[in-house]
Amino acid sequence: MLVFSKAKLVFLSVPKTGTTAYEKALGPQASITVLDPPELKHAPIYRYNRFMRPMLEKFVDPGIETMAVVREPISWMSSWYRYRHRPFLQDTPTSTQGISFDDFVLAYMKGKKPDFANVGSQAKFLEPQPNGTALTHLFRYENQPRLIEFLESRLEIKLELARENVSPEMDLHLSPDVEARFRNKCSEEFDLWESG
Numbered sequence: 001m002l003v004f005s006k007a008k009l010v011f012l013s014v015p016k017t018g019t020t021a022y023e024k025a026l027g028p029q030a031s032i033t034v035l036d037p038p039e040l041k042h043a044p045i046y047r048y049n050r051f052m053r054p055m056l057e058k059f060v061d062p063g064i065e066t067m068a069v070v071r072e073p074i075s076w077m078s079s080w081y082r083y084r085h086r087p088f089l090q091d092t093p094t095s096t097q098g099i100s101f102d103d104f105v106l107a108y109m110k111g112k113k114p115d116f117a118n119v120g121s122q123a124k125f126l127e128p129q130p131n132g133t134a135l136t137h138l139f140r141y142e143n144q145p146r147l148i149e150f151l152e153s154r155l156e157i158k159l160e161l162a163r164e165n166v167s168p169e170m171d172l173h174l175s176p177d178v179e180a181r182f183r184n185k186c187s188e189e190f191d192l193w194e195s196g
Contacts (some may be wrong), residue, residue, distance in 0.1 A: 002023060016079040017076070025162070049129045066135050068138060069140070081104045086167075101183075106181075107184065109185045121186075
C-alpha cells in the first residue's frame with residue numbers, strides 16, 4: 001500500500017497485479033509506504049476502511065481517494081499457480097507442484113479450499129463497505145498505459161518501471177469445461193475486471 005498525501009491518493013496493493021514494481025518505482029514519492037507485514041501491504045478495502053481510512057481522512061484529507069489494479073481472472077489464477085510452483089515451495093501445503101492448472105482452479109472453486117488454492121479473491125479484496133467506503137479508481141493490469149498515464153498525471157512525475165516479483169513462465173490453459181465452470185462460479189471476479 002502506498003499513500004500519496006499531496007495527491008490525496010492511496011494505492012491499494014492487490015496481490016499478483018504487478019504492484020511490487022509500482023512500489024519500487026513510486027516508493028520515494030510516497031508519504032507512507034506499507035511493505036510489511038503482508039496483511040497490511042495487501043490490505044483490502046475492509047482493512048483499509050477499518051485501520052487506515054480514519055487516520056488518513058483526519059490527517060491528510062477527508063476526500064482522499066483510493067486506486068487499485070485488477071487482473072483478468074484466468075491470468076490472475078495462472079500467476080498464483082506459477083508463483084506457488086516455485087521450487088522452494090516444493091513439499092509444502094501451498095505448493096502447486098504435481099497439480100494441474102485445471103485441478104488448481106477446480107480446488108479454488110471449492111467451499112473449503114486446500115492450502116495450495118487458497119489465494120483470496122480480487123472481488124472480495126475490493127468489495128465496497130457498508131459505510132460507503134469503496135474504490136475510487138480501478139485499472140486493468142492488462143492496460144498498463146492507462147494506469148501509467150493516470151499515475152504520471154496525478155503524481156506529476158515521469159514513471160520508470162522495472163519488472164519485479166515475476167512468477168516463472170509456464171504455458172497454462174484451462175480446459176473449456178473448467179473455464180466455463182470458473183466463469184460461472186466466480187462471475188463476480190469477471191464482472192470486476194470488466195468494470196476496470
